[in-house]
Each structure stands twice: as C-alpha cells, then as structure tokens.
Amino acid sequence: MSDKELSPVEHIKIASNYLRGTIADGLADELTGSIAEDDTQLTKFYGFYQQDDRDLRSERKASKLEPHYQFMLRLRLPAGVVTGEQWLKIDDLAHRYANGTLRLTTRQTFQYHGVLKKHLRPLLQDAYQVGIDARGACGDVNRNVMATANPDLSALHREVHDWSIKISEHLAWKSRAYEEIFLQQPPQGEDHEPIYGTTYLPRKFKIAIAIPPENDVDVFANDIGLIAIVENDTLVGFNIAIGGGMGSTHGDEATYPRLGSVIGFATPENTLEAVEELVKIQRDHGDRSNRKHARFKYTIDDHGLGWIHEQLDERAGIKLKPAREYKFERNGDPLGWAEGDNGNWHLTLFIENGRIADFDDNGTAHYGQYHGPAGYKLMTGLRELAKIHSGEFRLTGNHNVIVANVKPEDKAKVEALVEHYGLDDGHKYSTLRHSAMACVAFPTCALAMAESERYLPELVTKIEKIVTDAGIKDQPIVIRMTGCPNGCARPFLGEIGFVGKAPGKYNLYLGAGFDGARLNKLYRENIDEQEILAELTPIIEQYAAEREAGEPFGDFVIRAGIIAETTEGRFFHENVGSPEAA
Template structure:
C-alpha cells in the first residue's frame, strides 16, 4: 500500500469514514438540500448509489437561482441477474414509488433506478430488503455484481454456475454493519471488522464474471477476474482463471487503456474460492492508491508481470494453479427467442433496447422525452403482466436483455399469448444490427458523459440499418457499442464498431473487436459527427459485403482487409491508430 502522504483524496475519505459511515446519516436527515456532502458521495457508491443531477435542467435552474436538480442513480446487487416473478414485481413497483417510473437493465446483469430523490433512498432500500434484494457493493471500491452466463442450454451446469456467482458475491461482500444501521435502521452490533478488505477496501472497483463456453455473453475478458467453466463428461471440472480485464481509459492519456483478461491457470471447484479471494487481496495490498486512473487490477498486473502474480498466489495459498485447460468461445451476444434446455424447460430471451424498461408514448418517448423507444410500446406493462403468471425465474443478461426462464411446457402457451399481445417478441420491428447494439445511459444524468448515448444510438442504428440493408447484410450481426465517455460502462472497446463520446455530437470511432469478446478494437477516427460516421462506415460495410469470406465477422474482416490493426494486448491499444495500412 502507498505511504500515507501519497494517498489519493478518496483513500483519506475511506480511512476517516468509520467503515463507510461518514456523515451519510446526517446528510439524509438534512431536508434543506437534495444533495449529500461531497465526501459522502464517494462513500454512498458502496451502498449502490451515485449522486447525480439532471444536466438538461442545469442552466434553467442556475438562472432561477436554484440548486441543481439533485437525484440519485441506485443499482441493485443481483448475482447472475436472477430474480423470481415476485421479486420482479416488487422491483417494478419500487421504480414507480421511488424512482422515475422506468427500470434500466445494466451491462452487469442487474437493475438500475434513475431519478431517485434523497428522501426516497432509505425506503427504497428497505422495501427491496423485504424481498431479499440489496444494493451492497453494487458500486464502490469493492467487488461488484458477479456476472454469470445467462443463456441456458445445460440446465444443471447453469444452476451450478449461478450458485457460484452467489457464493462469490456473498463471500466478497463488504461486512460493515453501516448498511444495516443507516439504511435498514437496525441497531449496532459490536465493533466492525472487514476480514477481506480492511479499513480502506480496494484501490478501485473490482469485477468478476463466469462463463460457460461456447457462450461469452458476459464479456468475460473485460473483468478483473473471469472464471471460464471447464466441463468434462457433463460435469463442472473447475475453472480456467483469467485476470486483469477492464474497459476504462482516459481520452489523451496513453498511460490508460482497456485490457483483456489473461488466462493464468486452472482451479478445481474446491480451490476456486480461495484463488479468487487471494487475487482480490493481492490487488488490495499492491494496487495503486495514489492515482485512481492507475488503480485497477489491470495496471497492477502489467506493472508487476504475470510471473509475479503466480509467485504471490503460491506464497499466499501454499499451492499453485494447474495449467489452463482447452476451451473455445464462439460468440458474445444473446440468441433471442425460444430455446429449450436439456431438462425440457423452455426459455424466452427478449430484446430490451439499451436495457430501458418503460412504457413509451405515441412519440416513442418515456419520462418527459428522456428515453427513446418504439412508438406506443407498452414494454413495462407487458413484462409486469408476464411476471404475474410466470412460475420460473427471470434472468437479466450481460447484453441488457431479459430471459423468461424455466417455463414448463404446459405453461408455454400462456406466456406466448401475453408476449404476442404486448408485441414483446416481434422480430419484424427490430433488425439484427439493432439486436447487437448496446449503449450506456450518458445524458442527462451521468456526470461523466461527454456525448449522448442511450438517447442517440437508436437513431444512429436506424441510419446504419439502411446502409446494411442496401449492402445485403440485413441478417449479419455486427456488434455495436456506444458510450458517452471512455469509462467503458457498455464495454465499447469490445464492439466490432465502437463509439465513445468526445464532445456533444462527436465520437471516437473504434473498429476491429472480436465477435467472441477476445480481441480489443482500436481507434480509427477521432472526434467525428454523424455525417462523418456514415461516410466512413458506408463504403466499409459495402466492401465487407463484397469481399468477406464465408462466416467472417465484420471485426475480423476489417483486420484482414488492412483497415485497422489487430489488438490483443491493452498496452498496444494506442499503437498504429487510424492507419489503413496498420495490418
């Protein structure tokens, strides 16, 4: 750990916080402002929420001499994104009682509320707790929501992997009683102790995901720890462990970069939890606590090397990982529609554009025009009616979609009737290109956003659909990711086409990521608007249609054609940028 004089301001806030309490309770009680104290905004992330304000209203409120329209984004912790119908209905109800009447499916398989006022934070978390849902560690410098493959084909294995996500999530959850005391209003129970994190927790956020090949629907290599399930003779033999993935970077700072996880070995089920905990502790002890831009596990690994990681693991555990076993990923999206697993149960995967669950008006907008969707689409109502009759579970995917899971054969017709009534599975309305697109929230609430994302991507995809249709590629999936800033929430650097906000209406254009999630893209053009985006991509898509090899994904083609350089290592991310001869 860094010397005290070198610690970043956030480290000092954590040290002085009394295990994350700070003055949060006092801030919640202050009715004179909709905000909380600045230092406390660093601590409340550990409870699952961020302070924001409506940026669309900033100028108007400033002219009226009003404070910003403060509100909070609150994210739940849902290991592997699995809820019951009863829990879903409660989560939906909370959106209407305490938030802005919409739900957002995140890229980490959980629900996110927007527009939560300060006075509603405590009752929202208390009501969620009543249905066994919390927000502990959904944000902050700790392990966050543990992801796991959502798309079922081997029912027993998926159940086992889900159980692992819960086990890891509970084991690595922070243990301070502050959550119970401040938000659940439970009495103190003795002195606090954090057996894994200590008083200062981790240097930055930490993410874990589990995948079952050939599905990489969780973008496993974008996580600090990725567990690749190795199946032998139909049984879970253990996990290959990948470490050091992360998407965030900073415009203009070549010392920051996205990185893919490196596979370092294999652990049996009996060894896995110890290996995961030990890796977290290595980051706790050696991660950079002076520069938060350099504080993710990926930089700790690149600074010290993989051999050093192996030595640390062996020293701390007293045993070493075995050699990694063979595996193969083939895709990183969600197969939509009905699928039947090996036990005979049915599962229906539904497309949720950019993860926004809302009822859209005749203009295709929801909540005062903040969210763009299909005209008159009663998505939120339809899903609520499904949850009322569904006897199985509901699963969120890492691609912002939703699965009505474990439908018994005799119940399938009733589900199909509701789906048809609310047009929840109408493939004629959405293209393959749209199904493969994903955006972060960005404006108007995210304080980091430099450009639009959720509100703009549907419009841009519509214009790209025309280009793809003209090229005869309407059935060809091309993975598009858009974010309003380079922080990477929608994993833009794993998009075959990636857009990252640079300024209002301007984006950096990235090309060449792998369709299986195992290759980064690279910057092709910087700070361009819609006209330039279309003029760059149109001839490229036309060339792809004419010259592609059978089964060749778009990301592979732009590399083979010499349009962009192949990028596997994060430290190569900034090399050969934008060069048509890069390959």
C-alpha cells in the same frame, strides 16, 4: 506508502469509520437534495451515485436554484436472476421511488434513475423485504458477479448461478453500516472487514463467469473471469483469467482497456480461495495514489503475470494447473424460445438499450426523455408476465431479459401475454440492432461527454440502411456506444465502437473480436454523424464484397488492412488508424 501519497478518496475511506462518514446526517438534511461531497464517494459502496439532471442545469442556475439533485441506484443481483415476486417489487419501487422506468445494466442488474434523497432509505428497505440489497453494487469493492444467462444447459446454469452467489456473498463488504444507516437496525458489536480491511480496494473490482461457447458476459472484460470447463456434462473447474477492464481516459496513453489473461485452471475446491487471494493481492499492491492507475489490470502489467503466480504461491500455497482447452463462439443473446435439458422452456426478449418503460402514442416515456415504439407497453407487459410466471427471470449481460424455466403446460399462457403486449417484436428488428448496446450517458451521468442511450437507436437506423444497401442486412455486427471512455457498455469490445468525445462527436473504433476476445482500435477521432456514416459506408461495402464465408466484420477489417490488430491492452494506442497510415 505514506499518507501524503494517498489519493483524496483513500483519505475519505480511512476517516469513514467503515463507510459511515456523515451519510446519516446528510439523509436527514431537508434543506438540500444533495449529500456532502466526501460522502458521495462512500455512498457508491451502498449502490448509488449522486447525479443531477443536466438537461435542466442552465435553467435552474438561471433561476438561482441548486441543481436538480437525484440519485442513480443499482441493485446487487448475482447472475441477474430474480423471481416473479422480486420482479413485481422491483417494478413497484420504480414507480414509487424513482422515475417510473427501469434500466437493465450490462452487469445483469437493475438500475433506478431519478431517485430523490428522501426516497433512498425506503427504497432499500422495501427491496430488502424480498431479499435484495445494493451492498457493493458500486464502490471500491467487488461488484455484481455476472454469469452466463443463456440457458442451453439448465443444470449447469443453476450450478454456475450458485457460484455467482457464493462469490458475491463471500466478497461482500461486512461492515454493519448498511444495516444501521439504511435498514435502521441497531449496532451489533465491532466492525471487521476480513478481506478488505479498513480502506477496502484501490478501485472497483469485477468478476464474471462464462460457460463456453457463450461469452454473453464478456468474461475477459473483468478483473477476474472464470471460464467454466465442462467434461461429460459435469463442471470440473474453471480457467482463471485476470486483468480485464474497459476504462481509459481520452488523451492519456498511460490508461487503456485490457482483456483478461488466462493464468491457469482451478478445481471447484480451490476456486474460491484463488479468487479471494487475487482480490487480496490487488488490495495490497494496487495503486492507491493515482486512481486512473488503480485497477487490477495496471497492477498486473506493472509486475507481470509471473509475479502473480509467485504471490499466489507465497501467500496461500496456490499453484494453478495448466489452463484447459475452451472455445467461445459469440458474445450476444440468441432471441426467442429455447428448450432446456430439463424439458422447460426459456424465452429471450430483446430490450433495446435495456430501458424498460411504457411508451405513449408518440413513442416517449418519462416526459419525453426516453424513446421507443409508439404505444409499446413494455413495462406493463413484463409486469403481467411476472404475475403468472412460476419460473425465474434472468437478466443478460447484453441488457436483455430471459423468461426462464417456463413449464411446458404454461408456455401457451406466456406466449399469449407476449403476443398481446408485442414483447417479441424484437424479432422485427435487424440483427444489427440486436447486437447494439449503449450506456445511459445524458442527461444524468456526470461523466458523459456525448449522448449514448438516447442517440444510438437513431444512428443504428442509419447504419441499417448502409448494411441493407450492401446486401448484408442479416449479418450480425457488434456495435457498442458510450458517452465517455469509462467503458460501461464495453465499447472497446465493439466490432464498431463509438466513444463520446464532445456533444455530437465520437471516436470511432474498429476491429474487436465477435467472440469478445479481442479489443478494437481507434480508427477516426472526434467525428460527427455525417463523418461516421461517410467512414463506415465504404468499409461495410468492402466487407460485403470481399468477406470470406463466416468471417465476422471485426476479423475482416484487420485482414483487409483497414485497422491494425490490438493484441494486448498495452498496445491499444499503437498503430492507430489504418496500418498504412501508422
């Protein structure tokens, strides 16, 4: 490919001197709260995005002020596991350098909002003191590696967590730019990127590990999904799925979400080599001209799965074995206490939309930007738990928290704090709310077209009335909402999915698999709340009356002919709406 065919971002990476750009100069410029436009592409590799408060844009523009620039910063946290000491430091940084809240992401890590430019360096330095960085939390590299969090098998979870660390460290970018710019360490020799080269990957790359029957990481939504195969309580290897990805663009049928395709089985001895080689295949053959066509899913669909096998063989002599049998049953988080096979206890707490904050007597936090139960001291309660808990905390792929490995003698102490702060009040909420997820969207995400985190709880309340009136209030239905089609909360895996189209308007999708193994499909386009409720009411009533025993909502709407099944991402835009209408 000639230089003229490369996208602008590729030119920025080429000229960046291993991701340095002019970031250091931008951090030193006190005349603006922003950094240079080209550098905003590079800082993603360091875990942060430049944003501004969209609620204040008009006001600041009228006052002839620059936008209220601030940064969203994610941490790299393989499998979402932290100690109590690390939790306390992460909490402290939110108050010293961010907006006083924490956001749990759907990739098992923490996200800070409202970080000012002058606070980026001290935040990353202080996180580094407790063994946490943000290298590769965003950018055109492998991002945070996910792994099953639900602790049914304690020893197996530890092993899979170790795999997440191994993969994360192996695929982390190696340039010393992170240490030089943000940790202010001296240069040490020449830079070298043995896996990524000087231009890194064409787009972001995501990896997750699941342990059946739990698919709590939505393993098929990742560029590489590793499905643990367990025999006689021993991990014998992984089925490898490739080509998952949620992002698409409204009105562009050449873009589509895709679920990973299982291509074979690898033993533990061959897994890391296979993962690295798949990343290199995408490095060498991914589209560097059109970023909307640059994810691994399009490379695979352009060339075919057979070509992937040929590449693995030609490049590294890798011949995967036939995939082993497995079965997923769900992709949510069972709440409450569970006993592990090591005799320790684990408590899963519901965190609505992943927002950790203390809510005042009016149910608001951060100047009314976030909403929750009145007087709910969630952030304080979790902080107090971190002070006494000798085990670890696990963030889930559904942005909940597991207080993991509580010793039997400590369980009463944990229960007392949980009760005092009402941390288990999630049990009072409906199964519908437990199964709902939203992205951040307004006011900070530059891509948002509609509300998501701030609106979904209100919409769920109205859908709760529909399911209660229909007599199925305890029936779990997976609901996902995003403010745009980039798919951060994996909306195309919602049995009911909402994707923002404009302020107050959403595309409605139906029919995803309850186990996370089937995409949904567009049912109605660009509709408001009144239309959403009018569309869902008769469908939910029909489901209540006609469903078969144990039949999930997503399966029912396909069987009943309400929506066509999406069998592959390539067919996501076909037969839109009901089969009869198509």
